[in-house]
Amino acid sequence: MLSYRHSFHAGNHADVLKHTVQSLIIESLKEKDKPFLYLDTHAGAGRYQLSGEHAERTGEYLEGIARIWQRDDIPEELAAYMSVVGHFNRNENLRYYPGSPLIARQLLREEDKLQLTELHPSDFPLLRSEFQKDDRTRVSRADGYQQLKAQLPPLSRRGFILMDPPYELKTDYQDVVKGIQEGYKRFATGTYALWYPVVMRQQIKKMLRDLEATGIRRILQIELGVRPDSDQRGMTASGMIVINPPWKLEQQMKNVLPWLLKVLVPSGTGHTTVKWVVPE
Numbered sequence: 146m147l148s149y150r151h152s153f154h155a156g157n158h159a160d161v162l163k164h165t166v167q168s169l170i171i172e173s174l175k176e177k178d179k180p181f182l183y184l185d186t187h188a189g190a191g192r193y194q195l196s197g198e199h200a201e202r203t204g205e206y207l208e209g210i211a212r213i214w215q216r217d218d219i220p221e222e223l224a225a226y227m228s229v230v231g232h233f234n235r236n237e238n239l240r241y242y243p244g245s246p247l248i249a250r251q252l253l254r255e256e257d258k259l260q261l262t263e264l265h266p267s268d269f270p271l272l273r274s275e276f277q278k279d280d281r282t283r284v285s286r287a288d289g290y291q292q293l294k295a296q297l298p299p300l301s302r303r304g305f306i307l308m309d310p311p312y313e314l315k316t317d318y319q320d321v322v323k324g325i326q327e328g329y330k331r332f333a334t335g336t337y338a339l340w341y342p343v344v345m346r347q348q349i350k351k352m353l354r355d356l357e358a359t360g361i362r363r364i365l366q367i368e369l370g371v372r373p374d375s376d377q378r379g380m381t382a383s384g385m386i387v388i389n390p391p392w393k394l395e396q397q398m399k400n401v402l403p404w405l406l407k408v409l410v411p412s413g414t415g416h417t418t419v420k421w422v423v424p425e
């Protein structure tokens with residue numbers, strides 16, 4: 146079952162959080178000369194048209210990227226991310242939203258490598274055509290979880306793995322933990338970032354307990370909520386679990402989250418979290 150299309154959700158508050166964290170990790174990895182692999186297990190289509198039928202139908206980006214686009218008080222932690230959004234929107238209008246593969250493409254260096262996987266029959270060809278002329282990148286129509294076994298450790302021995310499944314299958318909550326375990330067994334020094342939605346808080350609590358039980362250390366949790374937890378349908382918050390985060394990330398997120406909360410959730414119903422699930 147592959148019914149999820151990211152085009153309905155592109156640029157929403159969850160994407161803003163995810164892509165802020167993604168861009169800060171990439172910028173930190175670039176501080177060393179040595180090249181690295183960027184592995185995106187659930188890559189999506191790459192580019193999303195915000196004036197398109199899907200994005201217009203939900204209007205989610207209006208409460209996400211549209212709220213920060215063109216503000217004149219953007220914190221420096223958002224500079225890399227906003228430079229990529231700006232690259233795809235050269236005039237004043239916000240027309241396109243870059244997904245995680247295009248954010249990586251813009252921020253990575255000539256010597257770095259990208260490995261992207263996507264399974265959806267409509268999104269995979271879109272992703273492939275975005276990268277046709279990029280020699281650094283391999284795009285495969287393959288299962289993202291398998292890549293954690295097949296692609297790790299990277300030849301360069303440096304890597305950033307982004308895992309962003311749709312959670313349309315309940316098994317995703319277990320599969321992400323198994324996938325991280327498989328990856329970590331092969332490549333314990335990599336930086337892993339896992340996105341999660343808070344739909345039912347119990348599912349996230351269980352996922353975190355399962356992660357703790359793996360024995361993996363240095364697990365940082367970053368979360369931005371827009372509404373209090375609820376039993377009703379719908380996502381009330383989203384977060385990123387980062388294993389082996391760059392040393393600056395905790396402080397960078399503590400700096401920028403209050404601003405994001407103020408701008409993205411003007412109603413005042415939200416919350417932010419930056420905490421170690423498992424420390425050093």
Ligand code: SAM
Pocket residue numbers: 147149150151163186187188189190191243244245246262263264265268287288289290309310311
């Ligand atoms: N990471 C993207 C971004 O930030 O722009 C968005 C990805 S979207 C949340 C999740 C994607 O995973 C969907 O496009 C879906 O088709 C794809 N997908 C679902 N199951 C998959 C699997 N087992 N392996 C690879 N891709 C999968």
